[in-house]
Amino acid sequence: MLELVLFYIFGAIAVVSAILVITRHNVVHSAAFLGSTLFAVAGIFLTLHAEFLAGVQVIVYVGGILVLFIFVIMLISVERAEHERQFNRQWTIALVTSAILVAEIGYALFQGKDSFVLPPGAPPSAAGAVVAGNSERVGMALYTSYLLPFEIASILLLVAVVGAVVLAKRRTPAEE
Amino acid sequence: MIILMSIELMMNAVNINLIAFSDRLQQVTGQVFAIFVITVAAAEAAVGLGIVIAMFKNKETMNINEIDLMKW
Numbered sequence: 096m097l098e099l100v101l102f103y104i105f106g107a108i109a110v111v112s113a114i115l116v117i118t119r120h121n122v123v124h125s126a127a128f129l130g131s132t133l134f135a136v137a138g139i140f141l142t143l144h145a146e147f148l149a150g151v152q153v154i155v156y157v158g159g160i161l162v163l164f165i166f167v168i169m170l171i172s173v174e175r176a177e178h179e180r181q182f183n184r185q186w187t188i189a190l191v192t193s194a195i196l197v198a199e200i201g202y203a204l205f206q207g208k209d210s211f212v213l214p215p216g217a218p219p220s221a222a223g224a225v226v227a228g229n230s231e232r233v234g235m236a237l238y239t240s241y242l243l244p245f246e247i248a249s250i251l252l253l254v255a256v257v258g259a260v261v262l263a264k265r266r267t268p269a270e271e
Numbered sequence: 272m273i274i275l276m277s278i279e280l281m282m283n284a285v286n287i288n289l290i291a292f293s294d295r296l297q298q299v300t301g302q303v304f305a306i307f308v309i310t311v312a313a314a315e316a317a318v319g320l321g322i323v324i325a326m327f328k329n330k331e332t333m334n335i336n337e338i339d340l341m342k343w
């Protein structure tokens with residue numbers, strides 16, 4: 096019961112802040128609301144018994160990506176970006192497309208709602224987390240079954256770091 | 272800028288979906304995949320913001336309609 100109430104609170108915070116992210120005209124305000132959305136999503140992860148992912152969410156998203164966003168907002172002039180038109184001409188097409196998507200997902204959920212009922216005798220949600228901690232289970236799966244994707248992800252990060260440095264670095268006089 | 276933030280929001284939506292099904296099906300695979308999604312999101316944010324900075328240096332604009340450097 097408490098879990099359900101917490102889920103609704105976190106979900107409401109996440110949805111409202113996500114709407115505010117895309118409607119505020121000031122980019123700094125958008126970044127602040129993005130931070131509150133990310134914290135709310137971390138809370139949702141906690142209610143879904145994914146404690147490790149909640150920690151990763153706070154550290155990587157709020158501590159890394161959001162700070163990166165704010166750095167870039169401060170590097171480029173905020174005053175100029177502040178009073179720009181928020182929506183393009185294509186917003187009607189986007190609205191229609193997302194309405195179709197919502198209808199499709201809703202229809203699929205309505206069709207498959209019988210399969211949401213757990214079969215009798217199935218373990219409750221927290222049973223697996225009691226046997227071994229969430230971090231242990233994620234770590235075991237990550238370093239045994241998913242070792243190759245893990246290494247590929249690390250190479251992707253290396254490529255991204257090199258690419259970001261090459262894109263953002265100042266041209267030296269010798270190159271010009 | 273807002274576009275990049277919206278991409279992060281979409282990645283978060285996918286992560287919630289993955290973790291909800293991981294909890295529902297009592298499998299840890301969804302959480303492992305969510306870690307990969309977070310990795311890709313971090314890489315994408317780094318490269319995207321690098322592109323934004325390079326674009327701002329060259330064109331002095333942030334408006335998405337004026338960004339047409341690949342047109343000839």
